[in-house]
Amino acid sequence: MRRCLSIFVLLWGFVVYSDVRPLVVASKDFNESYILGEMVAQTLESKGLSVERRFGLGGTLICFEALVAGEIDVYVEYTGTIEQAILKLPQRASVKQLNEQLKHRGLQLLSPLGFNNTYALAMPEAAAEARDLRRISQLQDQIGIRAMVSHEFLKREDGWPGLQTQYGIDWLPEAIEHGLAYQAIADGTIDLTDAYSTDGELARYQLRVLEDDKDFFPKYLAVPLIRRDAPQLAKDALITLGDTIDDSKMAAMNASVLFSEADFSSAAQSHLETLGITYKPVENTSTLRRNVVRHLYLTGVAIVSATLIGVLLSLSVFRIGWLSRSVVYVAGLLQTIPSIALLALMIPVFGIGVFPAIIALFLYSLLPIIRNSVTALVTVDPVLQRVAKAMGMSSYQQVRHVYLPLALPSILAGIRTAAVISIGTATLAAFIGAGGLGDPIVTGLSLNDTGLILQGAIPAALMAVFAELLFEAIERFALPKYLRSIETIS
Amino acid sequence: MGDCVTFKEVGKCFGDQWVFRHVSLTLPESEVTAIVGASGSGKTTLLQLVNGVYTPDEGAVSVMGKPIPEDLTSFRKRIGYAVQGVGLFPHMTVFQNVSLLARLQGWNKQEIDTRSVELMNRMELSTELLHRYPYQLSGGQQQRVGLCRALMLRPQMLLLDEPFSAIDPITRADLHAHFAALQLHEGVSTLLVTHDLREAVKLAGFLVIMADGQIVQSGRTTEVLDAPANSYVRQLLDTQL
Numbered sequence: 001m002r003r004c005l006s007i008f009v010l011l012w013g014f015v016v017y018s019d020v021r022p023l024v025v026a027s028k029d030f031n032e033s034y035i036l037g038e039m040v041a042q043t044l045e046s047k048g049l050s051v052e053r054r055f056g057l058g059g060t061l062i063c064f065e066a067l068v069a070g071e072i073d074v075y076v077e078y079t080g081t082i083e084q085a086i087l088k089l090p091q092r093a094s095v096k097q098l099n100e101q102l103k104h105r106g107l108q109l110l111s112p113l114g115f116n117n118t119y120a121l122a123m124p125e126a127a128a129e130a131r132d133l134r135r136i137s138q139l140q141d142q143i144g145i146r147a148m149v150s151h152e153f154l155k156r157e158d159g160w161p162g163l164q165t166q167y168g169i170d171w172l173p174e175a176i177e178h179g180l181a182y183q184a185i186a187d188g189t190i191d192l193t194d195a196y197s198t199d200g201e202l203a204r205y206q207l208r209v210l211e212d213d214k215d216f217f218p219k220y221l222a223v224p225l226i227r228r229d230a231p232q233l234a235k236d237a238l239i240t241l242g243d244t245i246d247d248s249k250m251a252a253m254n255a256s257v258l259f260s261e262a263d264f265s266s267a268a269q270s271h272l273e274t275l276g277i278t279y280k281p282v283e284n285t286s287t288l289r290r291n292v293v294r295h296l297y298l299t300g301v302a303i304v305s306a307t308l309i310g311v312l313l314s315l316s317v318f319r320i321g322w323l324s325r326s327v328v329y330v331a332g333l334l335q336t337i338p339s340i341a342l343l344a345l346m347i348p349v350f351g352i353g354v355f356p357a358i359i360a361l362f363l364y365s366l367l368p369i370i371r372n373s374v375t376a377l378v379t380v381d382p383v384l385q386r387v388a389k390a391m392g393m394s395s396y397q398q399v400r401h402v403y404l405p406l407a408l409p410s411i412l413a414g415i416r417t418a419a420v421i422s423i424g425t426a427t428l429a430a431f432i433g434a435g436g437l438g439d440p441i442v443t444g445l446s447l448n449d450t451g452l453i454l455q456g457a458i459p460a461a462l463m464a465v466f467a468e469l470l471f472e473a474i475e476r477f478a479l480p481k482y483l484r485s486i487e488t489i490s
Numbered sequence: 491m492g493d494c495v496t497f498k499e500v501g502k503c504f505g506d507q508w509v510f511r512h513v514s515l516t517l518p519e520s521e522v523t524a525i526v527g528a529s530g531s532g533k534t535t536l537l538q539l540v541n542g543v544y545t546p547d548e549g550a551v552s553v554m555g556k557p558i559p560e561d562l563t564s565f566r567k568r569i570g571y572a573v574q575g576v577g578l579f580p581h582m583t584v585f586q587n588v589s590l591l592a593r594l595q596g597w598n599k600q601e602i603d604t605r606s607v608e609l610m611n612r613m614e615l616s617t618e619l620l621h622r623y624p625y626q627l628s629g630g631q632q633q634r635v636g637l638c639r640a641l642m643l644r645p646q647m648l649l650l651d652e653p654f655s656a657i658d659p660i661t662r663a664d665l666h667a668h669f670a671a672l673q674l675h676e677g678v679s680t681l682l683v684t685h686d687l688r689e690a691v692k693l694a695g696f697l698v699i700m701a702d703g704q705i706v707q708s709g710r711t712t713e714v715l716d717a718p719a720n721s722y723v724r725q726l727l728d729t730q731l
Contacts, residue, residue: 383573383574383577384577384579386543386573386577387571387573387577387579388579389543389566390538390541390543390566390569390571390573390649391566391567391571391590391591391639392562392563392564392565392566392567392568392569392591393563393591393594394563397594401579401590401594402579405581406579406580406581
């Protein structure tokens with residue numbers, strides 16, 4: 001028993017490491033956001049600042065909440081998104097006006113990077129040339145244009161309906177899945193679709209973006225959004241990025257990552273070089289090491305806590321039939337919540353980042369530990385239970401000298417199961433910005449990059465195997481002798 | 491000689507099922523009393539009323555002249571207990587099993603060693619066995635270790651629940667001899683529950699015969715053998731002896 005305790009104390013000591021907190025740069029989980037995140041990170045690093053990348057966060061609100069909470073320090077946001085999704089302003093606002101509104105939340109917009117990633121209407125260069133189309137207002141009297149737009153664009157007030165009113169267009173396009181629209185354009189099936197003005201596909205398929213000459217679409221200027229309490233050096237460095245990227249340049253960078261060899265880092269780097277910012281890429285291994293350490297930290301803290309709480313809980317309820325059944329039932333219920341949903345449920349309560357991820361992993365680890373512990377404790381040989389009681393051992397002594405040692409093998413097996421499940425589930429924690437080996441997986445998924453996915457998946461699988469071996473060793477070490485001898489006999 | 495255990499109008503029920511009612515008995519001190527009966531006769535339940543594992547639903551039980559106290563754990567330490575199917579803790583060595591209670595009581599090492607060796611010798615168990623695990627012993631050795639454990643704290647009473655029943659006849663005879671010798675030496679009041687009348691007659695000076703929750707007859711062994719109270723007891727004597 002004392003051996004087990006010392007093992008857990010050691011594990012605990014190992015997982016409760018603390019690192020000096022660098023500036024945390026985040027991105028959302030789409031191509032352009034990754035490139036801009038990388039650009040911000042490299043710019044800061046070139047000034048000698050220590051940076052942690054927390055890329056691929058699952059959406060605007062997660063990023064914004066994390067920024068307000070101080071989980072992250074900076075990410076690139078779009079003015080239209082701030083206006084409508086975050087501040088929910090009734091009318092258009094300038095960067096200056098937005099800054100007024102963000103001030104009391106401790107946030108600050110730096111200089112817009114230059115491009116405007118808004119809705120756009122795009123046509124193949126050839127088809128547009130044939131009709132001599134350059135501006136949206138020219139669409140008014142066009143007949144026979146084969147147009148298909150995304151379902152969302154067809155419905156949104158800042159999409160087709162508003163556009164129709166503003167430009168006086170009286171015909172309706174058909175709806176198509178956005179991902180298929182570019183394919184349809186490339187096939188020559190359609191002539192016009194909606195797009196984002198910096199999509200990498202625009203250059204790839206040689207599309208012409210029609211000019212929004214009546215200024216209908218809201219502005220989505222990309223601009224670094226930073227905490228006011230970030231170092232001035234960081235703010236100054238990022239301001240130098242202002243107005244250096246136009247729409248076509250951004251589209252070209254997006255295309256370079258999507259369709260050629262470039263990765264986020266090299267795309268960002270080549271732009272920074274044109275600005276005279278030199279950046280030396282950090283060795284890949286340190287990213288791996290950081291991810292592994294973070295992954296171990298997440299699962300380690302969760303498992304150790306779940307072991308302590310789960311075993312204590314089991315010990316306190318196992319003698320009361322209905323109570324132990326309810327505890328096992330509740331733990332089972334937690335298990336039925338899909339992992340990604342449980343992680344999402346954590347956000348309103350605990351925000352994003354490491355803490356909620358640990359809570360979620362902790363909850364998942366409880367079931368195997370509690371179920372194994374309770375089952376093992378109640379199934380201790382009834383004769384031994386009666387003897388322990390009739391001998392005059394106190395409740396505590398019975399648990400300490402009889403129940404716990406006899407249940408130990410099952411309890412350890414439960415912890416082992418929990419550990420392996422946790423290592424797998426922890427890869428999802430990247431979605432709420434907890435980092436770990438899920439980071440390359442999430443990035444890889446958004447890029448459809450198998451190599452990147454494997455950079456997370458293989459270490460995670462190895463870690464699970466390693467955990468199995470470690471627990472096998474612990475079991476060998478901690479198992480009572482009589483069981484070890486039985487093993488060698490059989 | 492005083493009275494060891496007294497039952498006064500004792501009844502015990504589980505749910506709405508009475509195991510027995512109106513049981514009144516007085517058991518003698520410093521000798522062996524055997525409670526004999528078929529399975530389901532209520533004999534084990536009767537035994538568990540003595541060490542407070544069960545509490546009576548009517549009537550009163552007193553042990554060594556006093557009602558059963560609130561503080562059951564220290565009360566039970568004065569009553570040794572051994573049970574059918576051994577009941578040795580498989581994760582402890584023979585020594586750890588035998589000395590468990592003494593260690594929990596805070597005896598010093600020398601006292602513990604002396605008493606363990608004394609009991610092992612009396613049971614004719616080699617002290618080399620002290621460092622083995624129960625699964626490494628024969629059935630008879632295990633039962634003897636069980637008795638050593640029950641006697642470790644020099645209890646005032648011993649409760650034995652069919653301790654010899656899962657043992658082959660030859661080993662059982664051997665165990666009976668050991669037990670008789672031990673009883674002669676330690677002179678501890680013993681309550682033995684068994685379904686084996688032959689065993690009861692051999693070991694006990696006082697007999698309690700139970701059937702279907704009734705005390706059919708109780709008295710000194712010789713009296714019972716000489717004057718069976720009714721046809722049930724007579725039949726029992728005829729078939730089993």
